[in-house]
Amino acid sequence: MSSSPSSWLSPVLVFGPLFLAVLAHSGQIKYLGWLPVDATFLATGVVFLCVLAALIDRPWLDNRLWWVLSLWILFLFPVAGMADNSYGLQKVFTLFTITLACVVGPFFLLRTARQQKVFFETLIALAVIFTAMSWQAGILRSDYGVGGELEAGTDVMNPLSFARVVAPGLVVMTAYGFTRGRSVPVRFAWLGLAAVMLVLLFATGRRGPIVSIIASVVVMVALAPAFKKRRGRTISLAVVSALVAGWFVIRNDNAGAQRILGFFAGESDASTSAREYIWAEAFDVIGASPWGVGWGNFPTVTDMESLTAAGGRMYPHNIFLEGLTEGGWLVGAALSVFLAVGCYRAVTGATDTLGVAILGLVVSGMVNAFVSGDLNDQKVLWIALAMAFITRPEAGRHALDAPPDLATSRPTRSRRLTRTP
Template sequence: MIKPGQITGVSIKNQTGRISVLINNKSGLSYFIGFLINLPMLPAILGFDISGVSVIYIISLVLFVIKMMVTPSSVKVSVIGVSLFLGFVISFVLSFSFSDYTDYANYKFAFFFVKCVTLFTVGILASYNIYSFFKGYFHSIVIVATIALAQFYMHSIMSGLGFSISNRLEVGSVNPIWLSRLLTEAFLCILIFSLNRKYLALAFFIGLPSVLLSGSKGPVLALFISLFYRLKNIDKRKLIFFSFMVIALLIIFINSFASSEVQEFFQQRFLRVVPDTVGSDDIANSRSAIWLHSLQLVFSNAALFFQGVGVGNAYLVVFDSPIRFYPHNIFIEILLENGFTSLLLFVTTVTCAFLKARRSYWMPLFIFHVVNALFSGDIIQNEKLFLFIGLAFSSAVYVKRTLNGQIYYVNK
């Protein structure tokens, strides 16, 4: 598991024993809360329709607050970063006050606080023992991903599921996009937190079929970008050459040995923006079309540009009656629904979080969730991004404070 001396971007100098004691002595609550974070998806993977699983985030926050009250711990945060986030929260509230109070708008507003604001705060409080928190996070996501893979292979054997353009993988009530995101993030966590590279290779070959069957490009792209950042300290030319070689060999292998159905599925789902078999209505409502229509609407009116159409009212881009609709791009969503001021605050918050913790060993997870949020879900379905934003505004300060003769950055 995690050893401070193995953390990407930092190295321990004559203090390994002290840090190890810190991990062992304070691992209980932080480990448990880190373990809880990935559990909300588990019922859906198992096929249970259980509402209210997001209460796990609130429980995590309450446990941290109780811990802080019983055993006071100093958690230093970036005042600028927290102020930016609070500004974004205020702008979100103001935007909601001008919204049509539809069912989705009310739901989205409530769960923005239940998920996003709560996890941001959890991220800040988790910094007092970040290593143990990530141990729990790592264990839970591997367990949940393993259960999802078991479900996938069991379903494949029983139903004879094959590759087809219109028949993508679903496990329980989890759609292909979210399943692919779970599996690719679990693979990234194994790369970051596991010291045994045999597990990494095993995870890659076991998980690859299900990721391909999901037919979702977003999580795969997010994984590649995160891996590139994770490996940025090696020879860039070798990394680029190796990446192209892997992609080329994969394409050659599929075209040479795979069945025609597999070749067609791979080409349509991963090498084209929109599959050929998609109907005209689906093309008109595809992500690229919706993004363009959203921007056209926002820039057509000064009031809409600064104020937005209101929280949960993105349906106005396509539909006349209120439905749950979002453009599957968190930045376009915020600009469309909340206006330019909210977008500026959010972009600045994300940028500052990245700059603050860019050398942190967990930064690839931050990048992974940012890229994912550009292609799937709405703001409340990308809630873990806010966990890492909160972590960035506290743990980076912790690392700097620990640099005094104990930890130093290395470039390898």
């Protein structure tokens, strides 16, 4: 049997990656509110159906998927002590449905170069679309208000949601612009578009996404094997791009940009102080509860329970501390190993454009995960880490396009379920 997918599976090669990209941003996207069903559950359902279709057509599992499944099995232990409130229930349900779909889906829907391109280009399209929508809504033209919030906000998207949607697309554009395989004008067009969107992103005053983008660019140009023979030129190009974007940011001189520039200058505000307090509380919990306090119970064992009682969410704002406080030392250690291995594979797999884009998304997602959001807010990071596990640097981007024994380079271990294609 040929290694190419069945003809009936062709739509899955497009809709699977597309809806996986939508799912990655489903928590930030508000414009699908007119649908009779929640956009997040719609995207999750489509992803699960596409995974099922791919599994039916080619029933074999790559052995690296068990890294993910083993971690999620460990995630079951803190469920016994989960918080008995709406946040605890929502967190556990989301962790074992939507977030699990984000980390399992790529093993079936992003294992070929074509699928990865659809996914990346959907991220870019979402970034461009919502930049235009947010500009039209006035979000990017408003002054940064008191208390760290933009005074402008619409049902379409708020500034933080805009920043979280744009950042991954901007990282992919940068990877496209830095790597070869396209003409020079096209590469400069990608970098120009990325620079324009970066300038607009500064207007939101959101420091996390900005820092994550800068960190991803630095790691990409400094560590990616794709730039090994021309790293000096790539670094020069990155510096020039940064200087151009920085010049426009300084000229723009809005309150959001000033807040971010103040952060780089070492200034502190209420948001920074709040995180420092939360992290200090998390370290106290880690020392006192080696088995963890259960998913969603972080505010219960600290002085912040009133926030969840009022319908809010409170968590350590750091994925590593979250795993240690609520999951315990064992879960925290396993999560740390998973993240470390994923980062290593992302670096060693960054041998071409797609690999560099994966590395950028992993770094960007890691930076965000260490300063903002909980486990379920890191959908882009989970997807990027899964893609890093999929790739095999010695085999190139197409290693999983066929079962391992049909690949053109060193075979990997795999688990066959029924038949040999």
